[in-house]
Amino acid sequence: MSMLRPGRRPVARAMTVVLGACVAAVVAAPPAHAAEIPTGARSLQSVNLAGSYLRHVDYLGAVTTVSSTSSAQLKSDATVTVAPGLAGGAGCVSFQAANGMWLRHRDYRIRLEANAGTTTFLADATFCVRDGSAGGSVRLESINYPGRFIRHRDNELWLDPPTTNSTTFAADSSFRVTTPWVAGRRTPTIKGLYADPNIAHLNGRYYLYPTTDGHNSWSGSRFDAFSSTDLVNWTHHGSILDLGPQISWADDRAWAPTIAYRNNRYYFYFSAATNIGVATSSSPTGPFSDPLGRPLVPAGFRSGQMIDPHVFTDTDGQSYLYWGNGAAYAVRLNADMVSFDPGQVRTFSLPNYREAAFVFRRDNTYYLTYSVDDTRSENYHVEYATGTSPFGPWTHRGTILSKNLTLGIRGPGHQSVVQAPGSDTWYIAYHRFAIPAGNGTNREVVIDPLRFNADGTIAPVIPSL
Structure with missing residues (x-):
C-alpha cells in the first residue's frame, strides 16, 4: 500500500464562481470538528452495537460486549491509554494497550503491534478525531489515509472508506468515549517528582x-x-x-x-x-x-x-x-x-x-x-x-x-x-x-x-x- 506523508491533510475542493466577466476561485473551508478524546485511560463504546466496546483479541482489533461481570482480562483488553498522535497532527491521537503495544492499521486491518519507530508505523498508529454520527460520539480518521475511518465490520475493526456500506457506515464508525473499564496504565506510576x-x-x-x-x-x-x-x-x-x-x-x-x-x-x-x-x-x-x-x-x-x-x-x-x-x-x-x-x-x-x-x-x-x-x-x-x-x-x-x-x-x-x-x-x-x-x-x-x-x-x- 502506498503511503502519504504523515500529517498530510485532505485538500479542500476549489469552487468556481462566475461573476459577470470575472472568475474568482473560492476555497471551501474544511468542516469544523468539535469532537475530542482526552488523554489517559479510556474505553470506546460502539454507537450502534449496544454494550460493545473496542478491544483487541489475539492482537487484532474487534468490538465485543463488555459488562460489569466480564473478566478482568476482557475489561483490560477494552481499555486503552489515549496519547497524542505518534505522527503528530492537531486533534490526532494514538491508542496504547496495557501491554505497551499500539493500535495501528496494516493492510486496512486494525492490529495491535509494538512501536517499530518507523515513519510508516507512527502514521499507521495515528488517528484524527472527528464528530460521530450521534451527539458526543467520535469517529477516527487515518492521518495517512484521509477519508478512511476505523469501523466495525462483522465485529472486526477495519480501516474503511464510507463507500464500504454507506447505509450504516456513519454509525459503524462512531464510538462514545467512556470511563475506562479498568484504571489502565497511567504514568507516572507514582504521582510527583x-x-x-x-x-x-x-x-x-x-x-x-x-x-x-x-x-x-x-x-x-x-x-x-x-x-x-x-x-x-x-x-x-x-x-x-x-x-x-x-x-x-x-x-x-x-x-x-x-x-x-x-x-x-x-x-x-x-x-x-x-x-x-x-x-x-x-x-x-x-x-x-x-x-x-x-x-x-x-x-x-x-x-x-x-x-x-x-x-x-x-x-x-x-x-x-x-x-x-x-x-x-x-x-x-x-x-x-x-x-x-x-x-x-x-x-x-x-x-x-x-x-x-x-x-x-x-x-x-x-x-x-x-x-x-x-x-x-x-x-x-x-x-x-x-x-x-x-x-x-x-x-x-x-x-x-x-x-x-x-x-x-x-x-x-x-x-x-x-x-x-x-x-x-x-x-x-x-x-x-x-x-x-x-x-x-x-x-x-x-x-x-x-x-x-x-x-x-x-x-x-x-x-x-
Missing part, C-alpha cells in the same frame, strides 16, 4: 523506594516508600528515613536506595553525600535506624563516586553488593548484611557503564543492567550484559531502554527489575524526565513489562505514557 526507583516484592506486596526529586543539585534529604498489590494502585507510606535527624554522618544528597531482606530484618542501602550507608528495620516501611553510625562504603573508597547501591541475593542465600558511578564494583556481603571484606571487592569492565548497576537472575543466567550517559541528558539509557555468576564474566548485550522523542520520553534510566512471584512475568521500573517539561532534576517513575526473547536475551522495553 521521584527518580532512581528500586522495585521489590516483599511480604506479599510490591514496594518502590525512589529518590525524592525536584531539588537543585539533587540535594534532597528524605527517602519515601510506596507499596501496591497490583502495580497500579500505590499507597504512600511517607518518609521512612530522613538523613538530617536520623543519620549522623550525612544530611543531604539522599539518592538511589535499594532494599534486601534477611535474618527477619529489612536492610535499606542508600547514597548520602556520595557515601553508601545502610539502615535496618523490622518492617519494609520502617522506621529505619543506622546500625553502624558511619558509611558502609565511604566516599573515596575507590575511584569514582560511591553511590547507587544495589543488593542481589542468589538462590543459595548469598547476598552481593553492587555500586559505583564511573566504575562498577561488587563484593559479597557478610551474613550480617552490614559488612564485607574490602580485599574481596571486584571491579567490572562494562562498555559505556556510567552508574546504576542492577543484577537479577532468570533460570541460570545472571543479568547485569546499568545506565549509560548522564542523568541530565535526554540520551540517558539502559544497557545490559549477561553472565554465568554474580561476578560474571559479563557479555555485553546492548541497549534495552532509550528515549522516544516522538512520545516526549527523554532520559529513561536508573532501572530496577522485579519478578512477579511464581511466574515468568517481569517488570522494569525506571525514571525519565517528567513530561512535558522535566529535566535531570525533575523526573518521574514509570513501570513497564520486561520481556525476554526465546534465546533469553531481553527484548527492547516499550516505554508507556
Whole structure:
C-alpha cells in the first residue's frame, strides 16, 4: 500500500464562481470538528452495537460486549491509554494497550503491534478525531489515509472508506468515549517528582523506594516508600528515613536506595553525600535506624563516586553488593548484611557503564543492567550484559531502554527489575524526565513489562505514557 506523508491533510475542493466577466476561485473551508478524546485511560463504546466496546483479541482489533461481570482480562483488553498522535497532527491521537503495544492499521486491518519507530508505523498508529454520527460520539480518521475511518465490520475493526456500506457506515464508525473499564496504565506510576526507583516484592506486596526529586543539585534529604498489590494502585507510606535527624554522618544528597531482606530484618542501602550507608528495620516501611553510625562504603573508597547501591541475593542465600558511578564494583556481603571484606571487592569492565548497576537472575543466567550517559541528558539509557555468576564474566548485550522523542520520553534510566512471584512475568521500573517539561532534576517513575526473547536475551522495553 502506498503511503502519504504523515500529517498530510485532505485538500479542500476549489469552487468556481462566475461573476459577470470575472472568475474568482473560492476555497471551501474544511468542516469544523468539535469532537475530542482526552488523554489517559479510556474505553470506546460502539454507537450502534449496544454494550460493545473496542478491544483487541489475539492482537487484532474487534468490538465485543463488555459488562460489569466480564473478566478482568476482557475489561483490560477494552481499555486503552489515549496519547497524542505518534505522527503528530492537531486533534490526532494514538491508542496504547496495557501491554505497551499500539493500535495501528496494516493492510486496512486494525492490529495491535509494538512501536517499530518507523515513519510508516507512527502514521499507521495515528488517528484524527472527528464528530460521530450521534451527539458526543467520535469517529477516527487515518492521518495517512484521509477519508478512511476505523469501523466495525462483522465485529472486526477495519480501516474503511464510507463507500464500504454507506447505509450504516456513519454509525459503524462512531464510538462514545467512556470511563475506562479498568484504571489502565497511567504514568507516572507514582504521582510527583521521584527518580532512581528500586522495585521489590516483599511480604506479599510490591514496594518502590525512589529518590525524592525536584531539588537543585539533587540535594534532597528524605527517602519515601510506596507499596501496591497490583502495580497500579500505590499507597504512600511517607518518609521512612530522613538523613538530617536520623543519620549522623550525612544530611543531604539522599539518592538511589535499594532494599534486601534477611535474618527477619529489612536492610535499606542508600547514597548520602556520595557515601553508601545502610539502615535496618523490622518492617519494609520502617522506621529505619543506622546500625553502624558511619558509611558502609565511604566516599573515596575507590575511584569514582560511591553511590547507587544495589543488593542481589542468589538462590543459595548469598547476598552481593553492587555500586559505583564511573566504575562498577561488587563484593559479597557478610551474613550480617552490614559488612564485607574490602580485599574481596571486584571491579567490572562494562562498555559505556556510567552508574546504576542492577543484577537479577532468570533460570541460570545472571543479568547485569546499568545506565549509560548522564542523568541530565535526554540520551540517558539502559544497557545490559549477561553472565554465568554474580561476578560474571559479563557479555555485553546492548541497549534495552532509550528515549522516544516522538512520545516526549527523554532520559529513561536508573532501572530496577522485579519478578512477579511464581511466574515468568517481569517488570522494569525506571525514571525519565517528567513530561512535558522535566529535566535531570525533575523526573518521574514509570513501570513497564520486561520481556525476554526465546534465546533469553531481553527484548527492547516499550516505554508507556
